[in-house]
Each structure stands twice: as structure tokens, then as C-alpha cells.
Amino acid sequence: MPGYVITYFPLRGRAEPIRLLLADQGVEWKEEVLSEKKWKAGEVGLKKTTVFGQLPQFQDGDFVLFQSNTILRYLGRKYGLYGSNDKEAALIDMVNDGVEDLRMKYAGAVVQHELGPEKYIEELPNHLGPFERLLSQNSKGGGFIAGNKISYADFSLLHTLQNHLDLAPDCLKSLPLLSAYVKRMSSRSKLQAYLESEARKNRPILPKD
Template identity: 75%
Template sequence: MPGYVITYFPVRGRAEAARLLLADQGAEWKEEVVSIQKWMAGEVDLKKTAVFGQLPQFKDGDFVLYQSNTILRYLGQKYGLYGSNDKEKALIDMVNDGVEDLRQNYIRLIFQNFETGKQKYLEELPKQLCPFEGLLSKHAHGSGFITGSKISYADYNLLDLLQNHQNLAPDCLKSFPLLSAYVERMTSRPKLKVYLESEARKSRPFTPKK
């Protein structure tokens, strides 16, 4: 088995999409948990050696990566989740970049202005979700994956982000039938379902705050 190790804080956060991908592909990995308090206080040696001073860190044997989206693309290539030609890869990357844009908005809300900005954020959220609903509608009448009939690494990132928003506002997908059905399909995939129902997953909060 590959010697995968995810080093991250005791939350889902930026590492969760990679966990979803690995679980769904039947891969095993080890978790190395870093205290948020010690990291912020500069008491963790890894902070000095991390390429950009950030986590997650991902190890595949002796090979080490940082940056969550780079980790996803790497795993996407390893498991055949990155399209079959340059155009398919570009579309997957495009969707993943769109997920990242929305994730950045979500992160700013959670960590910078949650108390004063939540209502406005939720009012504007439908406009942010519409492109993903539209992308789903282009493939198999909305019953496929986000870029077509085959799952890609971007699907795991999108699923994680949608679940973050469902935690924030349980009815946020009510007016998006294709996205709602998409979440149900993804979370019903047998191997992924086992992980989602595991104590390891349930014990990790979405973020330090929520």
C-alpha cells in the first residue's frame, strides 16, 4: 500500500477533499495531527520547513507536497481522475478554480465576519451556486458528475464545499435540485459512504469555529 500521510489540524478544512478522494478510491492513509494552538504560537518545527508555511502537508512515501489543490491534482493523476486529454483536464481545472473562488468567500466569512456577514453571504450564495447547477445540467440531464460522465478530482472538492455550506445553512441547496441530487449520489458511493460514517470523519469539525 502507498505510504500516504496527511499532516493537518484536527479539522476537516483544506485536507478534507483529499480524504474524500482517497477514501472513495479505496486508499489508506495515516493522519498526523498538529495542534492549532501550538502551530499559531510557532511551537511546531514543521512550520519552519513547510514550503509556504502552511498545511496540509501530504506525503506519498518520500515525496512531499503542500497546497491542497496541488495535492488533489496529484492524486487525480494517480487515480485516473484528471480527464483523458488536455481539454478534459482544462475543464476539470476550470471547475476546481471555481470551487476555490467560492471556498475563499466561505473562508473569509467564517474567519473574518461571521457574525455580521452571514445573512448577506447567504443572500448572495444562490448566485455563486448557479454556475455549478448549470454545469451539471450539461451532462446526462444532470445525473452525471461536474464535468461529465466520469468522476474527477474536482468532484471531491465540490462535494466538500457543498457539505460545508449545508452545515452553514441546511436548506442552501433547496432551490438547486441537480446539486442536491449530486450530493446524494456522491455521498452514496459505497466506499465514500463508509468514510463519511466513520468516527474519524465525524470527530473532525468543519473548521475550528463551525
């Protein structure tokens, strides 16, 4: 079995799309959980060894990676989740970059309180609309976010949409393709088993006060 280890805080956060991908592919991994309080206080020696002073850290045996999207791309290549040619790979990267932009808007509103959740929720249809249109181009909306084959970008999008549904349960009401997409992805047998696991349920979306 692969010797995968994810080192992160006791949160879903940036590590969650990685977990979703591994779970969906039926791959096991270990978790090394760090206290966010100790990390911020500089009490964890690991911080000095990280490339950019950030987590998650991903270990594949002796190989160590940082940056969550880089980790996703690495696993995408390993498990055939990166398209069939350079053009498909580029489209998958494009979509994932769009998800990253959405994630940053979410963080600005919900974590940094730059805009405020209420205003952000009001503007959500504009932010989510591009993903609805992308889905409409694939199997009449019944495919995946970057074609008819699942890719690493689907796990980024699913995680981000789940966060938004927690924030605003009705946010996909006017976006039927995205709504069906979340249900379709969440019902994939191995992924569903992870989503219903205690380990997943016990990881909060945001740090607890």
C-alpha cells in the same frame, strides 16, 4: 499499500477533499494531527520546513507535497481522475478553480466575517448557480461536475457543498441538480463508509473555540 501521510490540524479544512478522494478510491492513509494553537505560536518545528508555511502536508513515501489543490491534482493523475485528454483536464481545472473561488467567499463570510453569514446565505443562489448549470450539461444533471466521469474536482465540490449545507441546510432547495449530486456522491459505497466513520464525524468543520 501506498505510504500516504496527511499532516494537518484536527479539522476537515483544506485536507478534507484529499481524504474524500482517497476514501472513494479505497486507499488507506495515516494522519499526523498538529495542534493549531501550537502551530500558530511557532512551537511546531515543522512550520519552518514547509514550503509556504502552510498545511496540509502530504507524503507519498519520500515524496512530500504542499498546497491542497496541487495534492488533489497529483492524486487525480495517479488514480485516473483527471480526464482523458488535455481539454478534459483543463475543464476539470477550471471547475476546481471555481470551487476554490467559492471556498474563499465562504471563508470570508464565515471565518473572517468580512460579509457576515446572513448576507452571504442570502446571496448563495448566485454563488451556487454556476455549478447547477455545469451539472445540467452532463447526462441531464445526473453526471459529475466536469463530465460523465468522476474527477478530483468532484471531491472539492462535495466538501464545499457539505460545508454550505452545515451553514444553511436549505441552501440547495432551489438547486435540484446540486441537491441530487450531493446525495449521489455521498452514497458511493467507499465514500459513504468514510463519511459515516467516527474519524470523520470527530473532525469539526471549523476550529473549536
